[in-house]
Amino acid sequence: MNKLGFRLTAQWCLLLWLIRPRSSDYRISFHFIVVRSNFRAARLGVRRADDMHLTLEFGGGLELLFGSQKKHEVEVTSPDDLKEVTMESLLSWIKDNLIKERPEMFVKESSVRPGVLVLINDSDWELCGRLETVLEENDEVIFISTLHGG
Amino acid sequence: MVRHCELCKAKRAALVRPRNRQQVCKDCFYTAFEEEIHQTIVDNKLFNRGDRVAVAASGGKDSTVLAHVLTLLNKRHDYGLDLFLLSIDEGIAGYRDDSLETVKRNETQYGIPLEVVSYKTLYNWTMDEIVKEIGLKNNCTFCGVFRRQALDRGAAKMKAVKMATGHNADDVAETILLNIVRGDIARLARCTSIITGEEGALPRCKPFKYTYEKEIVMYAYFKKLDYFSTECTYSPNAYRGFAREFIKDLEAIRPQAILDIISSGERFRIDSTAKMPEQGLCERCGYISSQKWCKACVLLDGLNRGLPKLGITRTRGKGLANGVENASGGGKLASKDDRSPSKANIDF
Numbered sequence: 001m002n003k004l005g006f007r008l009t010a011q012w013c014l015l016l017w018l019i020r021p022r023s024s025d026y027r028i029s030f031h032f033i034v035v036r037s038n039f040r041a042a043r044l045g046v047r048r049a050d051d052m053h054l055t056l057e058f059g060g061g062l063e064l065l066f067g068s069q070k071k072h073e074v075e076v077t078s079p080d081d082l083k084e085v086t087m088e089s090l091l092s093w094i095k096d097n098l099i100k101e102r103p104e105m106f107v108k109e110s111s112v113r114p115g116v117l118v119l120i121n122d123s124d125w126e127l128c129g130r131l132e133t134v135l136e137e138n139d140e141v142i143f144i145s146t147l148h149g150g
Numbered sequence: 151m152v153r154h155c156e157l158c159k160a161k162r163a164a165l166v167r168p169r170n171r172q173q174v175c176k177d178c179f180y181t182a183f184e185e186e187i188h189q190t191i192v193d194n195k196l197f198n199r200g201d202r203v204a205v206a207a208s209g210g211k212d213s214t215v216l217a218h219v220l221t222l223l224n225k226r227h228d229y230g231l232d233l234f235l236l237s238i239d240e241g242i243a244g245y246r247d248d249s250l251e252t253v254k255r256n257e258t259q260y261g262i263p264l265e266v267v268s269y270k271t272l273y274n275w276t277m278d279e280i281v282k283e284i285g286l287k288n289n290c291t292f293c294g295v296f297r298r299q300a301l302d303r304g305a306a307k308m309k310a311v312k313m314a315t316g317h318n319a320d321d322v323a324e325t326i327l328l329n330i331v332r333g334d335i336a337r338l339a340r341c342t343s344i345i346t347g348e349e350g351a352l353p354r355c356k357p358f359k360y361t362y363e364k365e366i367v368m369y370a371y372f373k374k375l376d377y378f379s380t381e382c383t384y385s386p387n388a389y390r391g392f393a394r395e396f397i398k399d400l401e402a403i404r405p406q407a408i409l410d411i412i413s414s415g416e417r418f419r420i421d422s423t424a425k426m427p428e429q430g431l432c433e434r435c436g437y438i439s440s441q442k443w444c445k446a447c448v449l450l451d452g453l454n455r456g457l458p459k460l461g462i463t464r465t466r467g468k469g470l471a472n473g474v475e476n477a478s479g480g481g482k483l484a485s486k487d488d489r490s491p492s493k494a495n496i497d498f
Contacts, residue, residue, distance in 0.1 A: 060211070061379040062368060074305070114398035117367055124165035124368070127153050127173060145379070146320075146367045147213075 051075035052085050052137055056094070060145035062116065067100050074098065078134075087118070088131040089123045090141065107142070157182075165371070168362045168405035176372050183369055187357055188223050194344045196355045197312065199230040204310040206301055207235040207256065207264070209249035212316030214256060214377040215366050216358065220314060221260045234308060235260075238300045239268035240293055242278025242383060249378040259376065267304035269296055272452055281384060284458040289384050292449055299437055299446045305352050319358040320363040320401075323408045324393045326415035331393070336426050342415040350438050359408065364401075 004059045052103060056072045065069045076093050085093075088110055095103050103112065111131055118125040119142040120133060135141070153163040155175035162351030163173040173184065183409040190196070197203060205220060207213040217235060224231045235360070237253045240246050250266065257264040274294060281289050286342050305313050322342065330337035340346055347354045358366065370377055420426075431437065432444035439445070447459060 059371070059379070064380070114395070114402040115363075117371075119365060119371075123163065126166040129162055136445060142371075144367055144371060146363045147398075 051077055052105065052135065054085075054090070054135060054138070055140040056098075057140070058143040058144075059142065060107060060117075061147070062143055062145045065099055065101055065103075065106055072098065077135060085135045086131065087120070087133045087141075089124065090135060091131075105145075112143065113147075115145065115147045118142070119144070163369055166366075167365050168401065171405070171408060177373075180369070181367075181496050183365055184219060184223065184226075185363070187219055187361060188227055188318050189359055190344070190360055191223070193230075194250035194355075196314075196345065196357060197229055197231055200232070201312055202232040202234075202308075202310045204265075204301075204305040204308060204313045205233055205262075206313055206315045207237050207253050208316075209237070209256070209378040209398050210316070211354055211367055211377045212318055212321075212358065213377065214252070214361075214375050215370050216316040217256055217260050217262070217316060218373070218375055220357070221262060233262045234310070235262055235264040236308065236313070237264065237266045237303060237312075238297050238304070239266050240297065241278055245380060245383045245424070246277075248380065252378040253416045255376055265304055265308050267300050267307070268409075272303060273446075275450075275453060277384070280453065280458075283453060286384060292453075293384075295445045295449055299444070300382060302352055302437070308353065313352055314354055315354055316358055317414060318358040318361050318366055319408050320361045320394075320397055322356070322359055322391065323411040324397050325395070326411055328390060328393050335424050338415070338416055338418060339420045339426075342418075344410060347438075350459065360412070362405070362408065364405075392449055398484040428447075 023039075052075065054062055054074055054076055056074055057070055058066050058072075059070060066072065066129060076085055076090060078089060091110065091112065093108055099106060106116065107113060118130075121140055122137070122142075125133060153173055155161050155163050155178050156173050158175060161175035161177065165172055165179060168177070187309040199433050203220075205213070205217050207217055217233075218235055219232075223229065224233060235253060235257060237248060237250060239240075251353050253264060253266075268276075277289070277293055280292050284292070301313065325341045326338065329335075329341055344359050345353050347353050369375075397408065397411075427440040429438060432439040432447055434447040437444045437446065441448070442453070448461035449458075452458050467497045
């Protein structure tokens with residue numbers, strides 16, 4: 001993170017600390033705001049819709065399509081210099097850059113194959129808009145297949 | 151925006167439940183998931199106090215979650231069950247040997263004993279040897295027929311009175327559709343029952359009959375359960391694969407469809423004029439069968455005589471009976487008096 005990013009983050013943290021809600025119920029959303037502003041600052045300072053760092057994980061048998069490696073640290077470039085990387089563009093990026101074999105086991109049309117579960121930062125992607133979800137720096141995306149035998 | 155759990159209204163929602171699209175946090179999900187299974191067990195009287203129950207364990211997601219949830223509920227609700235894990239070693243190098251390692255770890259994780267029964271000791275053939283003989287076509291028929299019987303024999307050997315399998319709602323819906331597509335009325339009638347083979351020695355039950363596969367996988371993932379997820383090295387059943395894909399496509403549009411298919415299946419009434427196969431016992435090994443010899447004996451006999459196609463080609467009645475009659479039976483013959491007509495047992 002560069003200096004500007006750091007200063008912005010520090011300022012935001014201070015501001016948010018000063019106006020922090022006192023009830024413990026808000027702790028989660030408070031934490032959330034800090035983290036999000038942190039990412040935004042970092043993006044403002046350093047990157048202009050260039051590479052975005054993401055952690056991808058494949059499980060439930062899907063890792064076999066990715067050279068039997070479960071965890072992948074990747075730098076994703078948003079397509080057509082659009083500012084945002086969405087789940088839809090991430091999927092097409094994976095299809096073009098990461099998958100080693102049988103892409104039809106992973107994607108179907110523009111989405112994942114039905115039966116593949118997706119979690120973004122440890123929560124079901126159905127909670128945050130599936131393909132339209134806008135990803136942020138350092139987000140963690142997990143794909144788990146339910147299609148393998150039990 | 152952070153979405154909060156619809157049940158506790160406090161914690162961050164972690165998933166959408168397919169049965170009702172409810173957004174719940176991890177803790178509320180665990181409670182709902184476990185208690186719904188408890189309710190299924192209680193409502194359908196799946197077990198009695200003191201039952202010795204074999205948990206069919208493959209090391210895959212369903213059976214791993216089943217072993218976990220059953221041991222947990224057994225303690226929490228004091229079922230008084232004597233549980234143990236039962237695994238089948240089909241003899242498939244690079245697949246079953248690895249998944250058996252998972253089951254062995256489960257043995258210590260859940261603190262219940264494990265029994266492994268192998269095709270080699272039961273039939274004197276491993277799946278690897280069978281595939282060498284018959285090739286990659288139809289090998290799943292051998293494996294499926296042998297596994298079913300092997301589980302029963304393993305459970306009988308361990309003096310179990312019941313067996314619990316990890317079949318989930320998606321599996322049951324898929325089987326209903328397959329039986330409709332095949333016109334298999336006898337199986338269609340019984341594949342929806344939560345307990346099958348009650349007339350036989352060893353009833354089987356499906357505590358996950360109403361549990362979505364998605365939730366089983368989510369549960370295993372959130373709880374970091376140790377399961378094995380490699381596809382069998384031999385080609386999977388293509389026909390079943392289509393049904394599976396169709397179910398998943400339906401689920402993506404309307405998740406409720408899975409429970410609705412099950413509920414439709416449960417309400418089918420078979421036309422009383424439909425001819426149902428008579429169930430008896432195999433003359434060779436005494437296992438339940440609708441033919442003179444059970445499927446496993448026909449297949450095994452074919453293998454041993456170097457005619458592995460026997461019992462696979464769909465020549466019903468005459469062809470099959472002739473094949474059996476000509477066979478030089480070496481197995482134990484059950485006396486005619488033992489033949490008691492008993493209903494449906496064979497299922498997949």
